[in-house]
Amino acid sequence: MSASLKSLPSNPAFTLPQSNDVQGTTSASGPHIPAEFEQTLTLLTSHRSVLGYLLLSRSQPVSIIRHSGVVFEGEQGRKYAHAVGRIVETVQAGLEEVAGESTDTDEIRFMRIRTKRHEIMISPDERFLLAVLHDPTS
Amino acid sequence: MSASLKSLPSNPAFTLPQSNDVQGTTSASGPHIPAEFEQTLTLLTSHRSVLGYLLLSRSQPVSIIRHSGVVFEGEQGRKYAHAVGRIVETVQAGLEEVAGESTDTDEIRFMRIRTKRHEIMISPDERFLLAVLHDPTS
Numbered sequence: 001m002s003a004s005l006k007s008l009p010s011n012p013a014f015t016l017p018q019s020n021d022v023q024g025t026t027s028a029s030g031p032h033i034p035a036e037f038e039q040t041l042t043l044l045t046s047h048r049s050v051l052g053y054l055l056l057s058r059s060q061p062v063s064i065i066r067h068s069g070v071v072f073e074g075e076q077g078r079k080y081a082h083a084v085g086r087i088v089e090t091v092q093a094g095l096e097e098v099a100g101e102s103t104d105t106d107e108i109r110f111m112r113i114r115t116k117r118h119e120i121m122i123s124p125d126e127r128f129l130l131a132v133l134h135d136p137t138s
Numbered sequence: 139m140s141a142s143l144k145s146l147p148s149n150p151a152f153t154l155p156q157s158n159d160v161q162g163t164t165s166a167s168g169p170h171i172p173a174e175f176e177q178t179l180t181l182l183t184s185h186r187s188v189l190g191y192l193l194l195s196r197s198q199p200v201s202i203i204r205h206s207g208v209v210f211e212g213e214q215g216r217k218y219a220h221a222v223g224r225i226v227e228t229v230q231a232g233l234e235e236v237a238g239e240s241t242d243t244d245e246i247r248f249m250r251i252r253t254k255r256h257e258i259m260i261s262p263d264e265r266f267l268l269a270v271l272h273d274p275t276s
Contacts, residue, residue, distance in 0.1 A: 076236065094220075094221030115247055118244065
């Protein structure tokens with residue numbers, strides 16, 4: 001594994017800029033993607049080990065705002081989007097459960113799931129969910 | 139953050155030795171914990187930034203085999219155990235969903251959830267789930 005790959009998961013490119021930090025507005029035709037996001041997404045697709053990304057709305061159910069990579073095309077992309085939405089929902093519900101009566105609920109900042117074949121990185125934001133599929137062996 | 143803390147998440151101490159690699163047997167009185175696990179658990183608790191661990195059965199619902207740390211005492215420990223069980227179940231269901239008709243289903247090797255306050259690391263094994271709560275700021 002090269003040094004650049006090793007450093008990939010903690011790369012700032014995998015963290016969505018918080019949408020309240022930027023001057024983004026939501027237009028009637030769909031969510032506006034702030035310039036910083038565009039930059040992040042371009043950076044992501046240039047990484048050789050990145051198989052694709054899914055930019056999802058935080059609605060329930062989630063909807064795909066944009067995607068890249070053959071792995072996220074069509075039906076397969078919708079399946080991944082659904083799975084990512086469910087995972088984030090379950091983790092958030094778990095954090096609320098352990099917080100109990102406390103009003104100061106914890107929240108997800110970043111999630112990394114290493115599987116037999118891939119690595120899925122999920123970066124939530126107030127309005128978006130960014131999921132990146134990464135091949136750790138490439 | 140010290141170098142040793144930075145290297146913590148990829149530390150082999152966080153990976154459960156696969157139970158089929160060891161000569162462990164399950165006794166009638168409860169699951170036998172192989173010697174390698176004991177070593178892993180001892181290593182974990184010696185880390186200053188580790189707030190505690192939960193060693194869970196992979197049954198549904200999960201049950202706590204062993205725990206350490208005030209954060210996992212009593213009712214709070216049971217809430218965390220339930221949340222961890224649900225999270226692993228949801229991720230595994232997601233992997234099965236994206237695999238579709240293919241018989242070669244992917245499986246979780248390691249999961250890391252960074253929240254506003256903590257980091258939760260989950261290492262599944264055929265028979266156990268190890269969840270470690272880590273304070274990334276300490």
